[in-house]
Amino acid sequence: MTPSTPAYSAMELMACVAARTLEDRRTVLVGTGLPMIGAILAQRMHAPGLVIIFEAGGVGPRVPTLPVSVGDSRTFYHASAASSMHNVMSACQAGYVDFGFLGGAMMDRYGNLNTTVIGPWEAPEVRLPGSGGGNDVGSLAQRTIVILRQDTRRFVERVNFITTPGYIDGPGARERAGLPAGSGPYRVLTQLAVFDFDETSKQLRLRATHPGVSVADVQAASGFKIQVADTLEVTSPPTEEERRLLHEIDPVGMVIGK
Amino acid sequence: MEMLGQGKGELIGWHDPDENRRWVLENKSRELRDKRMSVTQAVREYVHDGDYLAMGGFGHIRVAMAVVYEIIRQRRQHLVLAGKTAVHDADLLIGSGCVDRIEVAYAFAQELRGLSPAGRRAVESGACRVVGEISNAGYQWRFLAGMLGVPFIPSRNMLGSDTFTHSACKVARDPWSGKPVCLIPAAYPDVAVFHVPRCDMYGNAQIDGILIMDWELARAARRVIITTEEIVAHEVIQERPWLTAIPFYVVDAVCEVPFGAHPTTMPYLYYFDEEHIGEWLDLSKTPEGTRDYLDKYVYSMPDFATYLDHIGGATKRAYLADVEHLRQPLRAPWLQKK
Numbered sequence: 001m002t003p004s005t006p007a008y009s010a011m012e013l014m015a016c017v018a019a020r021t022l023e024d025r026r027t028v029l030v031g032t033g034l035p036m037i038g039a040i041l042a043q044r045m046h047a048p049g050l051v052i053i054f055e056a057g058g059v060g061p062r063v064p065t066l067p068v069s070v071g072d073s074r075t076f077y078h079a080s081a082a083s084s085m086h087n088v089m090s091a092c093q094a095g096y097v098d099f100g101f102l103g104g105a106m107m108d109r110y111g112n113l114n115t116t117v118i119g120p121w122e123a124p125e126v127r128l129p130g131s132g133g134g135n136d137v138g139s140l141a142q143r144t145i146v147i148l149r150q151d152t153r154r155f156v157e158r159v160n161f162i163t164t165p166g167y168i169d170g171p172g173a174r175e176r177a178g179l180p181a182g183s184g185p186y187r188v189l190t191q192l193a194v195f196d197f198d199e200t201s202k203q204l205r206l207r208a209t210h211p212g213v214s215v216a217d218v219q220a221a222s223g224f225k226i227q228v229a230d231t232l233e234v235t236s237p238p239t240e241e242e243r244r245l246l247h248e249i250d251p252v253g254m255v256i257g258k
Numbered sequence: 259m260e261m262l263g264q265g266k267g268e269l270i271g272w273h274d275p276d277e278n279r280r281w282v283l284e285n286k287s288r289e290l291r292d293k294r295m296s297v298t299q300a301v302r303e304y305v306h307d308g309d310y311l312a313m314g315g316f317g318h319i320r321v322a323m324a325v326v327y328e329i330i331r332q333r334r335q336h337l338v339l340a341g342k343t344a345v346h347d348a349d350l351l352i353g354s355g356c357v358d359r360i361e362v363a364y365a366f367a368q369e370l371r372g373l374s375p376a377g378r379r380a381v382e383s384g385a386c387r388v389v390g391e392i393s394n395a396g397y398q399w400r401f402l403a404g405m406l407g408v409p410f411i412p413s414r415n416m417l418g419s420d421t422f423t424h425s426a427c428k429v430a431r432d433p434w435s436g437k438p439v440c441l442i443p444a445a446y447p448d449v450a451v452f453h454v455p456r457c458d459m460y461g462n463a464q465i466d467g468i469l470i471m472d473w474e475l476a477r478a479a480r481r482v483i484i485t486t487e488e489i490v491a492h493e494v495i496q497e498r499p500w501l502t503a504i505p506f507y508v509v510d511a512v513c514e515v516p517f518g519a520h521p522t523t524m525p526y527l528y529y530f531d532e533e534h535i536g537e538w539l540d541l542s543k544t545p546e547g548t549r550d551y552l553d554k555y556v557y558s559m560p561d562f563a564t565y566l567d568h569i570g571g572a573t574k575r576a577y578l579a580d581v582e583h584l585r586q587p588l589r590a591p592w593l594q595k596k
Contacts, residue, residue: 032369055394056316056343057468064584068532069369071316071343073525073582076468084469086402089395093414116391121424127381127388129373131421132343132364136395139415163391165418177418178429178438252588254370 006211008238010191011256013210015041015246016238017189018101018147025049028099029092029137032070033255034147035101040066040249041242053097055133057083066250070133089133092140095180100141102134104148106159109203109224110173111166111185113138113146114159121161131163138164139179143186150190155222167202193218194235198227208233262438265425267390270338270361271310271400271445272426275407278446281480286507290460293512294489297562300511301328304449304481310338311357312401312445312479314452314472317345318368318530320465321522322453322485324515324562330354331556338389340447341365342397342471346522346535349374352386353548354556361390361426363397368539371592376542391424392416396442398471403444404478412439450479452504453519455527456494457486461509464501467525476504485515487527517566517575528578532590534569539592 006013011034018038022028024047030039040063043050051060056071060080067074076082091097105128106114115134119125138144144166148154166185167173174184184202188195194208205227206218211234219226238246250256273281295303305311305325315321326347329337334356339348341362348365351357353376366377380386392400395415403411416422417429417440428441452472457463463484465472476482484504489512495502518524521531521538541547559565570577580586 056319056470068371068530068588069316069319069345069523071319071468071470072523072530073467076525082468084473085394085398085471086474089398089415092395116421121420123384124382127366127378129364129367130341130362130391131393131396133394135393135419135421136415139393139417139419140395162418162420164421168418174418176438178414178440179417180414252590252593254588254590254593 006237008243009257012238012243012246013235014147014189014191015256016242017194017235019045019242021145021187021189022047022050022099026098027051027053027096028101029053029055029088029097029141030101031103031134031137033103035103037066037246037249037255038147039101041245044245045242053088055088056085057088059083059088066254068254089136089140092136095142097141098143100137100144102137102144102146102164104146106154106156107146107148107188108156108159110168110170111146111188111197111204112159112162112168113164113166114161116161116163134164138166140183142183144184145187145189146185147189150192150221152221152223155224157224167197171200171202192221203227205229206232208235210235211237259433260431261428262431263429265390265422265427267361267424267426269426269443270389271447272443273446275409279407285480288507290506292459293461293509294459295511295513297324297328297485297513297515300483300513301325301332304483304510305329305334307334308336309448310340312340312342312447312450312475313347314450314475315522316470317343317347318522319470320453320519320524321347322451322483322518323520323522324485324513324518325451325483326350327556327559327562327565329356330552340397340445343394345369349377349538349542352377352380353542354552357386359387359389361392362388363392363394371535371539374542375539376548390426391421393421396425396427398474399442400445401471401474401478403442404446405474408444410441410443413442414439416440445478447475447479449481449483450475451483452476453485453524455487455524456490457484457512458490458492458495459512460492461504461506461512462492462495462502463504463509464495465503469503473503476508482509483511483513484509485513485518487516487518487524489514515562518562520566520569523582527582528575529581529588531569531574531578532588532592536591
């Protein structure tokens, strides 16, 4: 049987996987783009009690349409609070934020992220935006979810610059550095698969593949050897309802496309 | 306190707390006096070559754009920018050559719109130098320490990262828990600039919606310029004083600039002018285009009111108010290229 072209796009699938990773009656601090869409979709599907938090101060909004920025008025539309960065980041540091949800540029097997620079810091080949709130969320949220497109340039053996710490260089490294106990990367979502982290080694581990994707495909799109969980799941494709909601959330196609 | 590590970033904008306290005692008036002036005058008096500058808002949210344009028109040089979610503000200030050093929490990009050509070109060519890295909360807490008048704030972010390695922060052992903590140094910008919906002539500035880090930044900065959609009577402020985010005694200049955040967004009033920002992103792909944009919208404009006529005036504002209030869809040229 030859695989038929799916009725959904890779971005739609990633947004749905993002949404399904979030739990009802939890707090999530979201970054720009897919994390926002995922959280908004979750709130409209299985997690109506999901409290979406934006770093610039929006707390608990019913986001009407996809924001351009984590600080525009959509991020505190019908919200519980229009607060401040100090309020949000303090809440994160004090343990009120269950999930941090970040996009990434480059990641290594310990979930360390680089969004600062490609090439030497002193003489960048490509200068990226820097931490933004990424380091804060990755340091201070209890469980961090990262969503990014994976390929051999983005899934690298060792990031050349740790903008945002994952498990740094292995078990216990976060606590030794002084980061909050028990915090750290939880899931990594890509266009091919869902990963978690091995409890002992704190290294990335394949947990589920998306429809039509093989373990070999996932390995081929990585710059390091991927561990595979004993039981591998397969992601369910986006439902019609999820797809309809995605286009309702992002009507002009800023992230999801037309 | 046992010191465990030190970032190698350059420390900018720090003062000994007694030195800054003395500066405040000697330079900040407690008098309710009329601080109204033109943007031209405010920039002439309070923004100097080499100053450490921080823009209020969030890079493209509630940015005092009339002041950004005026700084460019007055050709300020060697400014050091607080890259605290620096977006459109930084793009223009770097692209015009006014800023040549920046401490980066977030810069050289435009969130969903992608990376910004002018900023990237400047940093990759060395025309703008990154003096250090920090995170958004890190910058926020630099201003918190400044506002509190203490030399640093202990925190638990940035630990174990290269963001720390390239920052001006230190790591020490917490004398109580014994755990490593990050020490974030205070920052006192020479001048900070805010756009707000309403303010009285004394400088009592009210903000609608999120405060971002304006509460702390305004209190940490030595000089504060407010631009406001509307200057209101003091009695209007007194009716709802709990909305006053920035009190008069930290403010030095008040300038009335309606539509003053354009093309950035002003919560509850108008959304981003994506068509205008799109034109900038397009033109700023080359140094020639950057000059063309600045000639067309900044250098050739005597003031912000003329600029507003040029970009579509009341018609444009009505449309952006509609988008803000979800009555019209967003038109964004960069969407077609994604």
